[in-house]
Amino acid sequence: MISAGTFHVISTELTVGMFALAGIAFLLCALQKGPESREAVAHWALLGGLIATPLAIISGVNSVSGEGIDNPMLANKMLLSMTSAGLAVGVLLRKKWGASVDLRHSSIGMVSVALMLTTAGIGGEYSRGETLLLFIPKETVLLFPVWASIAIMILGLAIVGKSTVQHRS
């Protein structure tokens, strides 16, 4: 057996690699350059990264030495990774429902990739104290009140539900 820390390294590299590939493919889609397979590569790589993300999160939580979330960087990692995953799921659903891969679609995909790579950068800062991302927040967490989070969740569910109904009609 391997430790949670080692498994976290494996799953994280899988996630980051897939998201990075998706980001490059989305960039080519936005520029309308490169091979015709860029759209398929972008979305399949994004899906692969999305599948590996929960494994990275779970193994990361288990490999933390302390109890619970006791560092602002861990909280920011969770918020950023969930935001990135939300954008990625939206992009994949939109593609599945027949949207064309235009500049807007590609840009959202790239934002999702950027957020996930920022999450990985925070991980480097947390575990080794070093990262190329000098601007990441190390002591600040933007935490909403619970009622605001619930309101946002209801708003999001309403939008998703409406979009689903429109798609079926």
Added chain:
Amino acid sequence: MRFKVAIVLLLMILSTTISTANPGGKGDSVRSRDCAGSCHGSSSTNGSSGAELDIQYHNEVYAGLLTEVTTSVSFAEVSSNNMVGLTLLVNSDGAKDLPANDGWEIVTDPNGGTNNYVEIVDAFTIESMVTQTWTLRAPSNPGQYSLYLAIQHGSPGGGIAMTGISDSKPITISEVPENLPRLSEDWEPVNSRGLGEETEITLQTVNTDTATVELQSGGEIITIPVIDDKFTIPAAVNPGTVQWRVILEGEGPTQTSPWFRLNAVEPGWEVDEFALYIQAFALFILCVGLVLVRRPNSSDSVENKYDNTSEVNSQFGQIQQPIIESPSQETSPPPLPAGGLPPGWTMEQWEYYGHEYSGDSQTGGHL
């Protein structure tokens, strides 16, 4: 072209240098020698440390009781961050070498934890000697034991992981005398506390009539009375470490415990985890919704320079137009007049010009 690419790749490979693993350390932990601080470095790329390592301990070490071990590092030439990893081990084989394998328990390491591998930042130079103190609980079985001190650090120029290990240091563990005043085997010291809070410590002693605690804070030693086996260490204003030990007196020989270290640390960062999880899920749902808020439709189709469907349809329509019109001309001929074909007409002429004949007949005209 391929040859040039191969040459460039070869040059890049040849220009690589051997780098040390974990130059910033990996953090204190319980580690075997194989993995203490240089897990990612191949042993073939390591250098041999020139540091002189030593272990010192009290003459009398009793089975199952606490004892103090002092380790020293001399003549260490380290990297610019002045960090050294020290590992306390029971053999030099690299396997089953943890102190726990021989029954030792690390009660307090030099950094105030309970690890056999600690990372120390100090003034390590070729002229200096740096000492560290460990508090251990001896194995419960009397006999001969050995301890080793291993070291990992960077080289002054960087780039090489230096490792080394001390010679074996034999220790004789003796039976505990029956009337020896001592701390109970079940008693564990407190290693850390928060700022601004007093710490009351309860001692568990055996064969002890009186106990006195000495508290060392800075260079000063203060005596603290022990009442009903309890004493209180004053609150700390700033983060730091104080040391204390207890002197136990009874029928047997007076015993002095090892120095115990009590770290005062700032309160850790806390967050309402429920609110955090709810917010993370809310952001996930909201982002999915925001991406889907513009429903994909036919107007989304982007103009593609390779898509000439509209032009082909237009041209195809123009070609089809006469073809479509011709059947209208070839519609079925009008019914024959009551008297049959007009005189002199053939059936073929009627099929083509019968409409005109019928029109003329209805309007009164006639050929």
